[in-house]
Amino acid sequence: MHVAVIEETPVLGGLIANGLCNTDLLSPGGSSGIFEEFRLRSQKYYQTNFANDPAMKSIPMAQLGFRYEPHVADRIFKEMFAEIPSIQVFYKRYATKVLKSGGRVTGVVTRDTNDQNEMTFRAAVTIDATHEGDLLPLAGAKFRLGREPRSLEEPHAGQIYMTHDGEIFGSGEGDNKLQAFALLATVKDYGPKGAKPVPAPPGYDPKNYAPEPTADTFWLRGGALPNHNTN
Numbered sequence: 001m002h003v004a005v006i007e008e009t010p011v012l013g014g015l016i017a018n019g020l021c022n023t024d025l026l027s028p029g030g031s032s033g034i035f036e037e038f039r040l041r042s043q044k045y046y047q048t049n050f051a052n053d054p055a056m057k058s059i060p061m062a063q064l065g066f067r068y069e070p071h072v073a074d075r076i077f078k079e080m081f082a083e084i085p086s087i088q089v090f091y092k093r094y095a096t097k098v099l100k101s102g103g104r105v106t107g108v109v110t111r112d113t114n115d116q117n118e119m120t121f122r123a124a125v126t127i128d129a130t131h132e133g134d135l136l137p138l139a140g141a142k143f144r145l146g147r148e149p150r151s152l153e154e155p156h157a158g159q160i161y162m163t164h165d166g167e168i169f170g171s172g173e174g175d176n177k178l179q180a181f182a183l184l185a186t187v188k189d190y191g192p193k194g195a196k197p198v199p200a201p202p203g204y205d206p207k208n209y210a211p212e213p214t215a216d217t218f219w220l221r222g223g224a225l226p227n228h229n230t231n
């Protein structure tokens, strides 16, 4: 297959290369497919370059390649893509229009995020992998938002809540809500000598980034990564 990947950012790998660096698996055997290929490359990279790193010495998930820095994930995905010459990536581009012939999608018109220039892609198959389903409204396709109500077939669907102690409750009703967006930061400890103060960006207001005051409404979990990073 000849594949054109259209990616809005300069980074390849989506969430995995943008902050989700602390893989949450109950058992390492749960990894498979493309992610497993990625995991083995991550493991090789850190075993080769960071064998004596504190995280590599003490954290089994880091030793197995399940903990990695965002820029390393980006590089691994770019290496994996480069090995498949029939894939071409178009960075910093997003779809503005869906082309159709009758009821069938035949491609997309895209725009460059910097200079706004347009490029049209025609394809036998167009896949919307944008996570938020950006192409659905552009294509005029029917879609639903939110969760399905609880039913005999789906006993875990609908509004469901779990306390930190594991108590489960909720009405089981459906709704039309989207899952909340999460902000995941990866920070590096440069040590007392190497500390690099980060200048505040224009318009920065710390109040907008403060966690909620109670542990019931915010999700905060540290995860040590190799190379003195924390997720």
Ligand SMILES: Cc1cc2nc3c(=O)[nH]c(=O)nc-3n(C[C@H](O)[C@H](O)[C@H](O)COP(=O)(O)OP(=O)(O)OC[C@H]3O[C@@H](n4cnc5c(N)ncnc54)[C@H](O)[C@@H]3O)c2cc1C
Pocket: 006, 007, 008, 009, 011, 012, 013, 014, 015, 016, 020, 023, 024, 025, 093, 094, 095, 129, 130, 131, 132, 134, 182, 184
């Ligand atoms: C905090 C957190 C914890 C999680 N924990 C787990 C877990 O423990 N186990 C698990 O299995 N899953 C977990 N997930 C979910 C999992 O990470 C995601 O479901 C998965 O990474 C989604 O992959 P994706 O390729 O569908 O989308 P993404 O990784 O979001 O990739 C979408 C890509 O499309 C690009 N894009 C978006 N819109 C456009 C556009 N209009 N034009 C062009 N490009 C666009 C983005 O830049 C991105 O590169 C977690 C998610 C979060 C946020």
